[in-house]
Amino acid sequence: MNISEIKKEFPIFSNKVQNNDLVYLDSANSAQKPKAVIDRVYDFYTKEFSNVGRSVHYLAVAATNLYENTRSSVQKYINAKDKNEIVFTKGATEAINLVANTFGQKHLNEGDEVLITELEHHSNYVPWHFLRKSKKIKVEFAEVNNDGEVTLESIEKKITNKTKIIAITHLSNVTGAILPVKEIVSLAHSKGIPVLVDGCQGAPHLKLDMQDLDCDFYAISGHKMYGPTGIGILYAKKKWLEDLPPYQGGGGMIGEVKKNGISYGELPNKYEAGTMATAQVIAFNESIKFLERIGIENIEKHEKELLNYAIEVLRKNNSINIIGNPAKKGGVISFTVEGIHPHDIATILDEDGVAIRAGHHCCQILHEKLGLSASARASFGVYNTKDDIDLLNESLNKCKKIFNLK
Amino acid sequence: MNLKELYQEIILDHGKNPRNLRRTENFNKDAKGHNPLCGDKVHIYLKLNENKKIEDISFEGQGCAISMASASIMTDLVKGKEEHEVKEIVSDFLDMIKEKDELSNNILHKDDKTKLMCLSGVKQYPMRVKCATLSWHTLTSAINNSQEEINNESN
Numbered sequence: 001m002n003i004s005e006i007k008k009e010f011p012i013f014s015n016k017v018q019n020n021d022l023v024y025l026d027s028a029n030s031a032q033k034p035k036a037v038i039d040r041v042y043d044f045y046t047k048e049f050s051n052v053g054r055s056v057h058y059l060a061v062a063a064t065n066l067y068e069n070t071r072s073s074v075q076k077y078i079n080a081k082d083k084n085e086i087v088f089t090k091g092a093t094e095a096i097n098l099v100a101n102t103f104g105q106k107h108l109n110e111g112d113e114v115l116i117t118e119l120e121h122h123s124n125y126v127p128w129h130f131l132r133k134s135k136k137i138k139v140e141f142a143e144v145n146n147d148g149e150v151t152l153e154s155i156e157k158k159i160t161n162k163t164k165i166i167a168i169t170h171l172s173n174v175t176g177a178i179l180p181v182k183e184i185v186s187l188a189h190s191k192g193i194p195v196l197v198d199g200c201q202g203a204p205h206l207k208l209d210m211q212d213l214d215c216d217f218y219a220i221s222g223h224k225m226y227g228p229t230g231i232g233i234l235y236a237k238k239k240w241l242e243d244l245p246p247y248q249g250g251g252g253m254i255g256e257v258k259k260n261g262i263s264y265g266e267l268p269n270k271y272e273a274g275t276m277a278t279a280q281v282i283a284f285n286e287s288i289k290f291l292e293r294i295g296i297e298n299i300e301k302h303e304k305e306l307l308n309y310a311i312e313v314l315r316k317n318n319s320i321n322i323i324g325n326p327a328k329k330g331g332v333i334s335f336t337v338e339g340i341h342p343h344d345i346a347t348i349l350d351e352d353g354v355a356i357r358a359g360h361h362c363c364q365i366l367h368e369k370l371g372l373s374a375s376a377r378a379s380f381g382v383y384n385t386k387d388d389i390d391l392l393n394e395s396l397n398k399c400k401k402i403f404n405l406k
Numbered sequence: 407m408n409l410k411e412l413y414q415e416i417i418l419d420h421g422k423n424p425r426n427l428r429r430t431e432n433f434n435k436d437a438k439g440h441n442p443l444c445g446d447k448v449h450i451y452l453k454l455n456e457n458k459k460i461e462d463i464s465f466e467g468q469g470c471a472i473s474m475a476s477a478s479i480m481t482d483l484v485k486g487k488e489e490h491e492v493k494e495i496v497s498d499f500l501d502m503i504k505e506k507d508e509l510s511n512n513i514l515h516k517d518d519k520t521k522l523m524c525l526s527g528v529k530q531y532p533m534r535v536k537c538a539t540l541s542w543h544t545l546t547s548a549i550n551n552s553q554e555e556i557n558n559e560s561n
Contacts, residue, residue, distance in 0.1 A: 339422070341470035343444055344413070347531060351409050359444045373445040373468050402413050403422075403471075 001298045007383045009034040009290075020353025023388045028173050028201055028332050028379030029357050031226045034290050040283035041228060052278055053252055053269070067278060070285040071268070077288050078208040078218070080235055084267040085210075087234040087241070088281050092200045093123040095219035095234035096167070098271065099196055100127035102244040103165060110136040113162040115155070117179075118144040118369055119172040122362040124198040124219075128167065138162070144369060148175030148324020152183045159191060166195045170202025170218075174363050174377065175324030176307070176332035178206070185215050194240070200224055204381075205303060205330050207296045210235055226381075227287035228280035234271070241267050248273040299382050303331035306380050310389045317393060319405060323375055331380035334361070337396065339405050342376040348402060352395045411527035412534075413471065416479075421471030424478035426485075430464040435551050439467075439544030441536055446473050448541050450481075450548045458489040463545075470537050476525055477541035483518050489549060496542050503529060503538055 007013050010032045013022055024032060044066070050059035052067045075083045089095045108114070114128045118141050131137045140163070142154045155166065166188050171178050181202075185195045194216035202208070203220045210218060217240065222231035246253055246264050250273035255263035264270050291299070310333055314320045323334040337345055346358035357377045360367045367373065378392055400406070433451035440447050448467035455461050463481045467474075480499075484492045491513045498511040499522060509519050528538045 341474075343446075343470040343534070343537065344472070347412070347534060348409060364445065367445065373447065402409065403418060 001294065001302055003302070003383065003385055006294065007385075009036070010383055011035050011038065013383065017353050017355075018351075023352070023354040023391045025378040025380065025384065025388060025392060026355045026357050027204070027224070027381035027384075028361075028377065030223045030229070031204060031381050032383065033228070034226055034286070036286040036290060037227060037283050040286045041279050044279045044282050049279070051275055063278065063282075066282045066285075067276075070281050070288070073285050073288045074220075074233055077292065078203075078210050078220075078235060079212070080210045082238050085235055085238050085241065087236065087268045087271040088276055089232040089234050089271075090230055090277060091223075091232035092198065092219040092221035093127075093232070095217075095232050096124055096196065096198060097127045098234055098247045099217050099219075099236070099244075100131060100167075102247055103194075103240075104128075104131040104135055104137070105245055106243070108135045108137050108164055111138070111162060112164045113138045113140050113160060115140045115142060115158050115163050115166045117142040117150045117155070117168050118365050119148075119150055119169050119175065119177065119179075119363070120167070120365065121169065121173055121198060121200065122364070123200075124167050124169060124196075125365065137164075141365070142168075144175075144177075144366065147177075147326050148172065149177035149326040149328075150179055152180050152187060155184050156187060159188070159193070163191075163193055166193055167198065168195065169198045169200075171205065171330040171332075172324075172326075172363075172366075173201050173332060173379075174334045174361050174366055174375070175326055176329040176334075177324065177326035178202075178328040178330055181215065182213055185213060189214070201330060201332070205296075205300060207300070216240055222280065222284050222287070225284075225287050226290055227284040228277075230277040231280040231284055238267065241271065246270050246273070250274040294382060302382065303380050303384075306384055306386065306389065307331050307333070309386050310378065310380075310392075313389055313393050314396075317396060319400065320396065323370065323372075332377065333379070334375045334377040336372065336375050337399065337405075340399055340403050342374045344403070345376045345396070345399050348399045349392070349395045352391065352398070354392055354395045356392070408527065408530065412531060414524050414527065416521060416524045417471060417475040417527075420475035420478040424465075424474045426464045426478065426481035427466065427474075428464045429466055430462045433462070433464075435548045437544050437548035437551075439540045439547070441469075441473075441540050443536070444470075446470065446537065446540060448473070448477055448544050450477075450541065450544045452545075452548050454489065460485055460487055460489070460492060465541060467541075469540070470534075472525070472528055472534055472537040473540055476538045479521055479525065480541055480545065483514060483522065484545070487513065492545070492549060496546055499542055500539060502526065503535060 050063040052064040142158045188195045196217035197215045200221045204225045218235040220233040223229040253273040319338040342358035430451040435452040446469035453462040
């Protein structure tokens with residue numbers, strides 16, 4: 001895999017950012033976009049734009065086909081059994097809210113428990129928290145261990161006969177821990193409990209196979225997969241999409257509308273109310289093509305090499321403390337530097353064109369557990385190189401110098 | 407952009423060794439501030455005497471060098487001032503951080519104004535302005551004794 005050639009496909013790297021070459025280490029937040037994706041948005045608006053699924057004129061039919069082509073590509077990419085198990089949303093957040101809301105409405109009652117983990121991003125906690133009030137349910141947290149991972153045992157420990165759904169991340173956006181999702185799903189199913197997987201960090205970095213994973217729901221963020229913002233995917237087993245009530249009401253999701261009653265549309269229209277992010281969905285097909293062309297296994301391997309190198313370099317650097325040490329880890333390193341707050345680090349690194357994230361990364365529960373108010377995070381994408389990590393390290397040394405630290 | 411202007415010695419010093427980082431005994435006013443974006447927290451304690459003069463002011467909290475230095479310098483400068491003077495200093499500081507080039511109040515001595523102006527480097531870093539202003543908004547809230555927690559997102 002030739003990274004410098006791949007990097008050339010991303011126009012952002014040919015521009016200077018504040019007179020610096022961009023060292024982009026914030027892909028867990030959002031990934032940069034290849035030219036093919038950007039061009040596809042432009043071309044669609046320039047030459048092919050129409051709304052989808054409604055009118056019968058030429059452009060509308062062509063746009064509908066393009067839109068549905070992305071659905072087929074996603075189905076194939078994640079090996080879902082049925083094309084109609086792919087629902088487009090505005091993001092992974094909306095995908096999780098959709099499930100929490102509709103599953104909550106239909107299947108959760110007072111005293112029921114939703115089991116999540118201490119690693120969860122706010123988007124896989126807050127939607128369930130809403131149900132504490134509206135449905136009087138409990139939210140339970142499987143514990144994270146000292147290595148920053150959640151094990152099958154810690155999930156098992158928190159399952160009770162009140163547990164109605166388990167919602168877990170595939171890959172932690174803070175510690176990088178990859179959860180044993182397949183084992184968790186199998187355990188949960190043996191007890192009749194469905195599982196939702198927050199795949200925001202999993203989907204851009206790991207090979208996905210829904211039929212093998214066997215989870216009930218899988219939420220995907222488009223913009224973290226080198227795609228446009230404004231699009232996400234909810235994969236859900238057909239039985240759930242048929243069973244659960246609609247989420248939002250509006251055009252496109254209906255069967256028949258009368259004054260005294262409404263029937264809802266077929267799948268997947270039932271869950272795609274209103275005009276969707278059409279151009280973004282169509283351009284997302286280019287992201288899938290990009291990932292398929294490079295090969296997710298190659299990306300995984302490349303990011304693993306970067307991760308190992310980064311851990312090696314940062315461990316040699318005194319006063320840097322890497323958060324967590326999971327046995328299975330994706331391309332995310334969160335760390336603290338003794339004597340310098342993560343926000344100060346991020347500002348100083350930015351001056352060198354090194355873009356990282358600082359803060360709680362939408363994981364306040366985890367940070368509280370770790371006794372931290374914030375951390376700094378470097379996360380990798382297909383375009384990163386070992387040079388980026390060396391530049392990160394040099395820039396961290398500059399921070400220490402500014403703060404008069406050794 | 408100028409890092410040296412942002413991280414001046416005085417900021418680094420106050421950030422590393424914040425003054426008045428403690429809890430005032432017998433405080434009679436207090437308020438909490440929180441920046442949800444980064445998780446920074448500050449709790450300000452005031453002891454006002456019967457003449458509405460600040461006898462003591464202190465803070466507890468955690469945050470970046472800018473926010474700790476800002477709270478440290480602020481508490482140093484307003485100690486001994488009367489309530490109405492403090493309000494004027496706060497609004498002058500916030501105006502300066504937002505738009506004005508200089509401080510215009512006639513309460514602080516020249517040296518103190520110079521010290522405060524060390525925080526003006528933050529103006530070049532819009533994402534960091536909140537770090538500098540959190541403790542000041544929280545001080546206002548403590549003086550007004552409004553129980554609501556300052557959420558810096560809306561400021």
